[in-house]
Amino acid sequence: MVYLTLGFLLLFALLAVLLRDILLSVLSLAAVSALLSIAFYQLNSPVAGAFELSVGAGLITVLAVLTISFVQKRKEKRQAGAVLWVVLSLTVAALIFFLFQALWPQALANVFPKTAWGDVGEVLWKVRLFDLLPQILVILAAVLGILALLRKEGENKEK
Amino acid sequence: MNLWPFVFALFTLGIFCLLTRRNLVKILIGLELLSKGATLALIWSGILRNSLAYTQSLAVIVIAIEVMVVAIFLALVYAFHEKSSSLDTDDMRRLKG
Amino acid sequence: MMNLEMIPLLLLIVPLAGAALVPLINLLFSKAVPLFSVFVGLVTAVIGFFLPGQIGAKAVSIVWLPGVLKTGFQLDTLSVVPALIATWIGFLVLIYSLGYMKREENLSRYYSLTLLFIASMIGMSLADNFLALFFFWEVMGVCSYALIGFFYKDPKAASAGVKAFLTTRIGDIGLLAAILTIYALTGTFSISAGLASGARIALPLLNFIAFGFILGAVGKSAQMPLHVWLPDAMEAPTTISALIHAATMVNAGVYLLARVSPLLALVPSWLTVIQWIGALTALLGSLLASFHNDLKRILAYSTISQLGYMFLAVGVGGVFASQFHLFSHAIFKGLLFLCAGAVIHELGTKDIREMGGLWKFMPVTGTTFLIGALALMGLPVLNGFFSKDMILEEAMVAGSWGPLIVAALAALLTAYYSLRTTAVVFWGKRRTAVHVHEAPAVMTVPLALLALGSLVSWVLVGPLTASWTKTGLKAPHIAWFELLKETFSSTAFIITACVIVLGFLIFYYRKNLGWLKEKVPAFFKAVSVGLGFDTCYSWLSRLIYSASSILSNFWEEKVMEGINRATGKTSVALSISSREMQTGDLHWNLLYVVIALIIILGLILW
Numbered sequence: 001m002v003y004l005t006l007g008f009l010l011l012f013a014l015l016a017v018l019l020r021d022i023l024l025s026v027l028s029l030a031a032v033s034a035l036l037s038i039a040f041y042q043l044n045s046p047v048a049g050a051f052e053l054s055v056g057a058g059l060i061t062v063l064a065v066l067t068i069s070f071v072q073k074r075k076e077k078r079q080a081g082a083v084l085w086v087v088l089s090l091t092v093a094a095l096i097f098f099l100f101q102a103l104w105p106q107a108l109a110n111v112f113p114k115t116a117w118g119d120v121g122e123v124l125w126k127v128r129l130f131d132l133l134p135q136i137l138v139i140l141a142a143v144l145g146i147l148a149l150l151r152k153e154g155e156n157k158e159k
Numbered sequence: 160m161n162l163w164p165f166v167f168a169l170f171t172l173g174i175f176c177l178l179t180r181r182n183l184v185k186i187l188i189g190l191e192l193l194s195k196g197a198t199l200a201l202i203w204s205g206i207l208r209n210s211l212a213y214t215q216s217l218a219v220i221v222i223a224i225e226v227m228v229v230a231i232f233l234a235l236v237y238a239f240h241e242k243s244s245s246l247d248t249d250d251m252r253r254l255k256g
Numbered sequence: 257m258m259n260l261e262m263i264p265l266l267l268l269i270v271p272l273a274g275a276a277l278v279p280l281i282n283l284l285f286s287k288a289v290p291l292f293s294v295f296v297g298l299v300t301a302v303i304g305f306f307l308p309g310q311i312g313a314k315a316v317s318i319v320w321l322p323g324v325l326k327t328g329f330q331l332d333t334l335s336v337v338p339a340l341i342a343t344w345i346g347f348l349v350l351i352y353s354l355g356y357m358k359r360e361e362n363l364s365r366y367y368s369l370t371l372l373f374i375a376s377m378i379g380m381s382l383a384d385n386f387l388a389l390f391f392f393w394e395v396m397g398v399c400s401y402a403l404i405g406f407f408y409k410d411p412k413a414a415s416a417g418v419k420a421f422l423t424t425r426i427g428d429i430g431l432l433a434a435i436l437t438i439y440a441l442t443g444t445f446s447i448s449a450g451l452a453s454g455a456r457i458a459l460p461l462l463n464f465i466a467f468g469f470i471l472g473a474v475g476k477s478a479q480m481p482l483h484v485w486l487p488d489a490m491e492a493p494t495t496i497s498a499l500i501h502a503a504t505m506v507n508a509g510v511y512l513l514a515r516v517s518p519l520l521a522l523v524p525s526w527l528t529v530i531q532w533i534g535a536l537t538a539l540l541g542s543l544l545a546s547f548h549n550d551l552k553r554i555l556a557y558s559t560i561s562q563l564g565y566m567f568l569a570v571g572v573g574g575v576f577a578s579q580f581h582l583f584s585h586a587i588f589k590g591l592l593f594l595c596a597g598a599v600i601h602e603l604g605t606k607d608i609r610e611m612g613g614l615w616k617f618m619p620v621t622g623t624t625f626l627i628g629a630l631a632l633m634g635l636p637v638l639n640g641f642f643s644k645d646m647i648l649e650e651a652m653v654a655g656s657w658g659p660l661i662v663a664a665l666a667a668l669l670t671a672y673y674s675l676r677t678t679a680v681v682f683w684g685k686r687r688t689a690v691h692v693h694e695a696p697a698v699m700t701v702p703l704a705l706l707a708l709g710s711l712v713s714w715v716l717v718g719p720l721t722a723s724w725t726k727t728g729l730k731a732p733h734i735a736w737f738e739l740l741k742e743t744f745s746s747t748a749f750i751i752t753a754c755v756i757v758l759g760f761l762i763f764y765y766r767k768n769l770g771w772l773k774e775k776v777p778a779f780f781k782a783v784s785v786g787l788g789f790d791t792c793y794s795w796l797s798r799l800i801y802s803a804s805s806i807l808s809n810f811w812e813e814k815v816m817e818g819i820n821r822a823t824g825k826t827s828v829a830l831s832i833s834s835r836e837m838q839t840g841d842l843h844w845n846l847l848y849v850v851i852a853l854i855i856i857l858g859l860i861l862w
Contacts, residue, residue, distance in 0.1 A: 022182060022184045022185065023170060036198070045205070045207075045215050048219060051218070051223075052198070057225050103243055128217070142227035142228075149231070149238040150234055150237060174850055178843060178850065186842070248843065252840040255839060
């Protein structure tokens with residue numbers, strides 16, 4: 001069952017690479033993130049799945065689309081064909097999922113033992129506490145970098 | 160059950176995109192694919208070793224870092240576009256030694 | 257009641273303390289320095305009177321480092337004689353200096369160094385371990401250097417001091433090597449222990465050790481070929497020439513060889529070498545003395561020649577004979593130097609061609625000089641005769657005919673030049689216009705005492721031989737009348753008599769021998785430049801100097817600078833070649849990142 005998800009994931013990844021329109025590529029990337037999070041759920045890692053969904057399919061996609069809208073000042077050249085490809089893929093994927101669930105329920109059964117949320121939290125805070133320090137540093141670096149990069153030209157001239 | 164081919168395929172796609180595409184955003188997509196491949200590899204190895212709690216915490220951290228990378232990259236794209244109104248890497252040669 | 261064991265230690269410490277106190281006294285009351293030094297010399301001389309009684313007795317010793325560094329004293333006649341010579345002749349020289357050095361400056365330096373020198377000579381001869389001996393040996397060398405260069409403003413004097421130091425240094429290296437080898441082989445620095453274990457040392461090493469000792473002795477006693485420093489050392493004040501370069505320091509080499517003669521007896525080939533060195537040096541010295549015109553130089557060459565006799569004596573196994581001649585020579589050579597000092601002091605010149613007819617004005621000096629010259633010549637009844645004859649006798653007994661003939665030739669020339677010098681300086685007509693009068697009493701009294709010694713010191717042979725055998729050294733016991741009888745009836749006496757008569761004849765008819773000069777001018781030319789030894793050495797030292805400067809220039813400029821320049825060039829080349837990697841193209845950079853990633857993954861996985 002995981003194979004199915006991952007197969008579709010690869011398909012959408014291929015699309016993201018090959019499509020010329022960058023907006024559509026970013027949308028394909030969002031689909032990849034969503035499918036990956038489903039795969040994580042199927043592999044009994046709900047924590048990772050939740051994070052991946054919220055971050056990949058949510059935060060990254062939003063940021064990317066926002067930036068693209070700033071960047072592409074001209075009117076978007078939409079390849080009609082490309083959109084169709086994406087929409088078609090999504091539909092087909094959903095259909096196949098539905099079919100599988102209806103026809104082979106056992107295939108969707110979870111073969112792996114579940115992990116509880118509490119376990120991961122415990123590991124994160126107790127065992128990998130040390131990792132949180134570089135995390136904070138990375139976040140700080142990212143913030144500063146973004147601020148530096150987004151500084152307006154005019155502010156430079158004043159100084 | 161073997162997920163290594165999928166990981167390998169994701170890595171290949173990511174590197175291919177990184178090396179052959181000229182648009183900066185496409186390069187970002189390549190990076191992202193690489194990160195996702197890495198996360199998948201992490202989780203799969205956690206399953207193989209039966210230490211999912213540990214691995215998931217690592218995966219969470221990797222995801223967080225991935226977000227940071229994307230944020231900075233997009234800020235870079237934005238700043239670059241402000242300077243030269245193009246996102247083509249062929250036009251970015253000012254670091255030539 | 258003073259502990260008699262302390263006497264050697266006191267004998268060493270008193271002049272040392274005096275040497276240290278002189279600068280202080282100079283600070284407080286500089287006029288008192290000469291008298292203070294004479295007082296210290298007097299105290300030392302008085303202590304010295306107790307020393308012969310201590311021969312064979314134990315002396316107190318101070319241990320600085322157990323097993324290694326010790327100030328110990330060895331009291332046998334061999335040690336005591338040089339120590340007493342240093343003490344008493346040193347005392348006489350100090351008295352003489354009151355008059356001679358009256359008008360000089362920096363007297364504190366002079367007196368301090370003289371006292372230090374006396375102390376170190378005592379220390380060296382009384383030392384019972386090699387390390388102390390070497391230490392005092394070196395101190396003597398330093399004092400000699402400093403005192404030769406006493407008139408440091410004169411460049412000749414300064415360079416003469418350096419030359420003396422360097423030449424004796426070559427000998428000192430040999431001495432140190434020998435001492436250290438003995439230490440490495442026997443584990444002790446003690447002289448008696450080292451000599452006793454000589455039989456156990458392997459022959460090649462023993463040869464090396466013997467060579468080391470001989471080198472040290474040759475350097476210090478100015479034998480051929482290291483004799484070049486002594487004539488130049490005459491730049492020193494004449495009192496120093498008398499003390500250091502006639503009576504004491506130059507005898508240190510002979511003393512050393514006498515002390516280690518048990519070791520040398522085990523390597524007979526080296527003994528033959530010593531004989532030849534001694535004989536040839538005797539001939540060389542007397543030859544050069546016959547043809548020079550600087551009064552002190554004549555005496556210096558004469559010293560070299562007489563030391564050659566002492567070396568010859570040690571070489572043929574006559575250790576007592578060498579020390580006996582050392583004793584006589586110290587007295588009469590010291591006398592001759594002090595007389596020369598008086599003459600030079602009065603006339604202001606050292607060239608004998610400018611002197612003459614001084615007998616009338618300086619009778620005491622003239623008479624004592626004549627006595628000294630006769631002792632040097634070896635005229636019977638004077639002490640030089642007995643000791644020189646004893647040496648020739650020992651050579652005959654040992655069968656060394658070659659050195660004997662050479663030594664006899666040297667005696668012939670000695671007779672000639674001692675008479676010639678006396679004649680030119682004191683007799684004949686006056687060649688100088690300077691007003692001359694006799695030296696002050698403070699200078700003539702030591703002269704008289706030393707002349708008396710030249711006349712009678714041989715009488716002491718009785719007690720000397722008695723105490724000699726008491727402490728284990730080999731020599732037959734001879735009383736003074738026995739000595740008279742033996743000497744006049746020995747074969748060596750015939751040789752000596754012939755030599756003296758011949759020498760006197762040559763001197764008397766020397767004007768008629770002037771045709772010799774035209775026949776062989778090259779010979780006389782060679783003699784006047786000291787047979788070329790000095791030129792050789794200066795050429796050698798120039799060669800070494802230029803070679804080393806070439807080498808150091810090469811090192812500095814080619815090697816060191818080359819390394820600097822090469823480093824710079826390499827860095828620049830590296831940076832130029834690696835600049836190609838910075839294309840400015842993002843994809844190239846990404847490619848590098850991916851390649852690095854693959855490499856790291858590969859490394860980790862394997």
